[in-house]
Amino acid sequence: MNRYLFVILLCICSMCRIMAQDIISGKVVDENRSPLPYVSVVLQHVQDSSYVCGVTSDTEGVFRLPVQPDREYALLVSYIGYTTVRKTCKVGNVGTIVMKEDAVMLEEVNVIASRIRHNANGYTVNLRSSDIVKGKQSADALAFLPGISKEDNSYKINGLPVSEIYVDGIKLANMDELKNLPADMIERVKVNYLAGSNQNAALTGGTIDISLRQPPQGGYYGSLNGGATFYPDYGFSNENVGGVIRYRYKNLNVYDNLSLNFNQPEETAAQTVWNQSTDLRTQIDEETKYRGHHINNRLSLTQQINENHSLGASYYVATNRLKASSLTIGSQENAICPTIESKDNYLDQEATLKYTAKLGRRGTTLDITGDYFNRQSDNHTGYSYGDNTSDVSEDESSLDMYKLSVDVTDPRSQKLVWKYGASVQYIVSDYHPAIGVSNQTDRFQTSQTATTTKGLTPLAYVSAMGQIWKINYSIGVNWQLNEIKYKTSDDGIESSDTQWGINPTVQLMMPLDKKGEYMLMLNYKRTLDDIPYAAISSTVRWSDPYNYTVGNPDLKAPTADMLIAGASLFRNLLNLTAVYSHTKDNIYWETRQNPGASDVFYTIPVNLPSADFYGIGVELNLNPVKPWRMKASGRLEIHPEDVTLDGVYYGKTRLRQYYAIYNTFAFNHGWGGMLNLICEPTFKTYDRTYHTIYNIGGQVYKTMCKDKLQLTFMFNALGDRRKYDRYANGNKVTYDFTTPVQYVGFSLIWRFSGGKQVNVNAIESGSQNFKEIKDVIR
Structure with missing residues (x-):
């Protein structure tokens, strides 16, 4: 298949004429002299208004159009929410084009579909003055965009998990950054259905790139917020304060996102172990109290050196201090009734430095990015029993990641842009358990072996983007290698594994009419997953006296071929999607019974030989009446099974469904709200059964003081939390999260702005890839 894709790439390149042409260039700004990216710039013949060529402005509002010399053209500059600018021009720089807001359009309720521009990779949507950003934080507003759903506090695009989310080019390390960011600060969102060939081949799902509104020249804007949530069962939790600011001074752009959260939730759960051969049932009840806080801060600085050179830097730090105390009570007289008390401390730091240079008349761009990420963690857990015996486990772990990447974007003509580059990433992870800690029973044994894991991932890619007919x-292809070394410190034994692949990516989009109301898209990508650092460790983690997880040093990184087809009808009012994926060595957390204790079960990650996945999705984006916008979506997934786990053969075809209805309301006098409903019926996968969950919740808000002050009441009215079954060695283990879902909460947001006028540009900053592989349920 790779040979055929190379031939296709060469054919595309040969069909695009690369001619020595002159340039018409300029820059687009708003009335505050802030750059406007993604503006449509079109050239027409003066005589008959026929189309010549067109581009969109870059992130600094700059555009370049290759044309024939000694001719006069009509230049049309248009952008949703602004009045179209028309002027005649010849070869050369047309200067700065100032666009004025279209007051009539901004007063109307704009259908979200009319704000979308499709391309081969996905779409870009302008959210300035849109109803879906009013009164919401960014974490909630994204779910109203076409193709995006929010499930289990994470996002999916067309049913596939989102690989990365960026804000002004900076990759988010924590969802709290979006929860702390008011959605009305968003200018536009770019949604890519699949990660590109320039990114790590492990990024199977798409990406979301958020661009914030530029502050006025020399000015600033931001917000301060605070809030809390009340749960009827145990009182207040999730108290939080935070703030966001964007500031521009001379040639410096500053962005800071700070949040502080205090949490003291309480959880209850019921667990049943049923030995199906003896019909013996054991009931276990759990009560867990958490006390902790975490602080996150992102500081980003951008310095414009001159017109063609910029330097950007970002520093992220997050601390997490969590104490947990759980009591387990068994139904039998001789049941173990221990108390587990644990202290977990985490410290994450990430630093990014990026240099950008524009080269030549065509607008060739060079990006050089360096990233460093460090995670330090320590855990202390004590186990107490009714007979005054106790166990203790302690460990420390650290992870360091370094990444260097070089990227070149080379526009060859109005219908062809080349992009190529290379990167290398190095990771080293250490696990150090405390030696000599107390172990008086066999129940809470943990790993006593210190280990070191090292990984090297070089990558090179080339891609082309343009238009034919x-x-x-x-279309692009990358070469990636995963080299991993795993070493146990006690005996010095080292093992290594190397995987590599040539991974093509093809994305096509074709409009079916001149107005762009109907379009078809087709995407294909081959992936090579990240080295599963967190899952190959020998670390043992107990979640309760009857369950733990353990790593698997023999894991391989999964590979997959993925195909997505879709149609957008009536300007995204109706979207249809079909997905197929074939995966090898997919990681699945298998349930097993502890050989030394029959009432103890554990999960361990294993590679499945192969797995297929089919999915279809339907989405409706409606505006029934002026104050009300609704998005209704449904998805059906088909998972054929053909594998043996722990001696049991699984050969059935499983179905998984997901339904969601998102509603947003914007009334007069600053009132508005949101009401969301989700439902996921019962589904099975291998040795697990996940029972139906549903949830109904939303918010009501009121803005005051000329929209500077906002009071929001959040609520969760109805719902059922997760209950799931696992099967191991003739036993059925049922775990039910029984804590009620009902809550009410409030938040207060103050928006501010000000400053003087100074001109500045901004650039994007990079960020490297890191994700933990873990059992997401337990």
């Missing part, structure tokens, strides 16, 4: 295309 009506088809917009983006």
Whole structure:
């Protein structure tokens, strides 16, 4: 298949004429002299208004159009929410074009579909003055965009988990950054259905790139917020304060996002172990109290050196201090009734430095990015029993990641842009358990072996993006190698594994009419997953006296071929999607019974030989009446099974469904709200059964003081939390999260702005890839 894709790439390149042409260039700004990216710039013949060529402005509002010399053209500059600018021009720089807001359009309720521009990779949507950002934080507003859903506090695009989320080019390390960011600060969102060939091949799902509104020249804007949540069962929790600011001074752009959260939730759960051969049932009840806080701060600085050179830097730090105390009570007289008390401390730090240079008349761009990420953690857990015996486990772990990447974007003509580059990433992870800690029973044994894991991931890629006939295309290929070394410190034994692959990516989009109301898209990507650092460790983690997880040093990184087809009808009012994926060595957390204690079960990650996945999705984006916008979506997934786990053969075809209805309301006098409903019926996968969950919740808000002050009441009215079954060695283990879902909460947000006028540009900063592989349920 790779040979055929190379031939396709060469054919595309040969069909695009690369000619020595002159340039018409300029810059687009708003009335505050802030750059406007993604503005449509079109050239027409003066005589008959026929189309010549067109581009969109870059992140600094700059555009370049290759044209024939000694001719006069009509230049049309248009952007949703602004009045179209028309002027005649010839070869050369047309200067700065100032666009004025269209007051009539901004007063109307704009259908979200009319704000979308499709391309081969996905779409870009302008959210300035849109109803879906009013009164919401960014974490809630994203779920109203086409193709995006929010499930289990994470996002999916067309049913596939989102690989990365960026804000002004900075990759988010924590969802709290979005929860702390008011959605009305967003200018536009770019949604890519699949991660590109320039990114790590492990990034199977798409990406979300958020661009914030530029502050006025020399000015600033931001917000301060605080809030709390009340749960009827145990009182207040999730008290939080935070703030966001964007500030521009001379040639410096500053962005800071700070949040502080205090948490003291209480959880209850019921667990049943049923030995199906003896019909013996054991009931276990759990009560867990958490006390902790965490602080997150992102500081980003951008310095414009001159017109063609910029330097950006970002520093992220997060601390987490958590204490947990749980009591387990068994139904039998001789049941173990221990108390587990644990202290977990985490410290994450990430530093990014990026240099950007513009080279040549065509607008070739060079990006050089360096990243460093460090995670330090320590855990202390004590186990107490009714007979005054106790166990203690302690460990420390650290992880360091370094990444260097070089990227070149080379526009060759109005219908062809080349992009190529290379990167290398190095990771070293250490695990150090405390030696000589107390172990008086066999129940809470943990790993006593210190280990070191090292990984090296070089990558090189080339891609082309452009248009042939009506088809917009983006096609590329990357070469990636995963080299991993695993060493146990007690005996010095070292093992290593190397995987590599050539991974193509093809994305096509074709409009079916001149107005762009109907379009088709087709995406294909081959992936090579990240080295599963967190899952290959020998670390043992107990969640309660009857369950723990353990790593698997023999894991391999999964590979997959993925195909997505879709159609957008009536300007995204109706979206249809079909997905197929074939995966090898997919990681699944298998349930097993502890050989030394029959009432103890554990999960361990294993590689499955192969797995197929089919999915279809339907989405409706409606505006029934002026104050009300609704998005209704449904998804059906088909998972054929053909594998043996722990001696049991699984050969059935499983179905998984997901339904969601998102509603947003914007009334007069500053009132508004949101009401969301989700439902996931019962589904099975291998040795697990996940029972139906549903949830109904939302918020009501009121803005005051000329929209500077906002009071919001959040609520969760109805719902059922997760209950799931696992099967191991003739036993059925049922775990039910029984804590009620009902809550009410409030938040107060103050928006501010000000400053003087100074001109500045901004650039994007990079960030490297890191994700933990873990059992997401337990």
